[in-house]
Amino acid sequence: EVQLVESGGGLIQPGGSVRLSCAASGFTVSSNHMSWVRQAPGKGLEWVSVIYGGGSAYYADSVRGRFTISSDSSRNALYLQMNSLRAEDTAVYYCTRGGSDQPFDSWGQGTLVTVSS
Amino acid sequence: IVMTQSPATLSVSPGERVTLSCRASQSVSTNLAWYQQTPGQAPRLLIYGVSTRATGIPARFSGSGSGTEFTLTISSLQSEDFAVYYCQQYNYWWTFGQGTKVEIK
Numbered sequence: 001e002v003q004l005v006e007s008g009g010g011l012i013q014p015g016g017s018v019r020l021s022c023a024a025s026g027f028t029v030s031s032n033h034m035s036w037v038r039q040a041p042g043k044g045l046e047w048v049s050v051i052y053g054g055g056s057a058y059y060a061d062s063v064r065g066r067f068t069i070s071s072d073s074s075r076n077a078l079y080l081q082m083n084s085l086r087a088e089d090t091a092v093y094y095c096t097r098g099g100s101d102q103p104f105d106s107w108g109q110g111t112l113v114t115v116s117s
Numbered sequence: 118i119v120m121t122q123s124p125a126t127l128s129v130s131p132g133e134r135v136t137l138s139c140r141a142s143q144s145v146s147t148n149l150a151w152y153q154q155t156p157g158q159a160p161r162l163l164i165y166g167v168s169t170r171a172t173g174i175p176a177r178f179s180g181s182g183s184g185t186e187f188t189l190t191i192s193s194l195q196s197e198d199f200a201v202y203y204c205q206q207y208n209y210w211w212t213f214g215q216g217t218k219v220e221i222k
Contacts (some may be wrong), residue, residue: 035211045152045160045203058210103150103207105171107159107178108148 002026003105004095009111012085016115022078022095022108030073033099036080038091039110046091049080050099063089085115118142118206122214128222135191137217139204148208151180151189154216155200163202164189182217194219 008020020036036048049069051057057069068081078095092112098104119142142176147167152160160212161173164180167187177192191198199221204214 002120044215045213047213050211057176097177099211101148101207103162103205104152104160105162105165105209107161109159 002097004097004106004108006093006095006108006111009093009113011105011114011116012116013087013117014115016085017081017083018085018113019112020080020082020095020111021092022080024076024078024095024097027097028073029071029076029078032097034071034078034102035068035096036078037094037096037104037107038089040088040091041093043091048093051078052100071113085113087115089113090115105114118145118212120204120206120212120214122202122204122217124217125215125217126220128220129194130222131194131196132211133194135194135198135219137189137204137219138180139187139189139214141185141187141206145206145208147183148206149180149187150205151178152203152205152213153198153200154203155197160203168208176215178185190218 003025035050049059051069060081066084070079087096092110095108096104097106123138151164154160168180169196179190201216
């Protein structure tokens, strides 16, 4: 069974940093395209970043230069390093399997990041 | 690519047939998916490739359309179907519609 479990969210001050983790089971992260999708409180879904099986990474304009996606094959995990956080980054962040020409077929339960002083 | 869903909210009774619309600002070929999100839960993939149901999705859910106009139909609404539905294109990067909330009438 495919399972994704995020962790690492919390209350962060503006300008601060946090690293989100996503532990995967039931499949191999490094052999799949993996994405982060976020949802601001009461709002819709926004794609944030993708890492392809070959290692290439891409970002939404709103986070490029501030966020970094990575994966660790030994831990079968996905990460999102978030720097220079802003209030508008406040959202539930979901780890998903999918990208390129594929839909997002599996989602974690999400982790809430709140950026506030 | 901008995805526009209509209506924003749909009030329906259990057992009714429901049709949700999604329009893309340019052609997305067949790279169109639908997701269901219930309160406090993560989105769940319902339909991909315009009309292919994801694993475990009941047959009452169906998708259709092509190019820029797409539809999700629920043939007979069940209590567990009251949720927010999002369309998504994955033809050029990934963008979602703003969602349609299906609520109890």
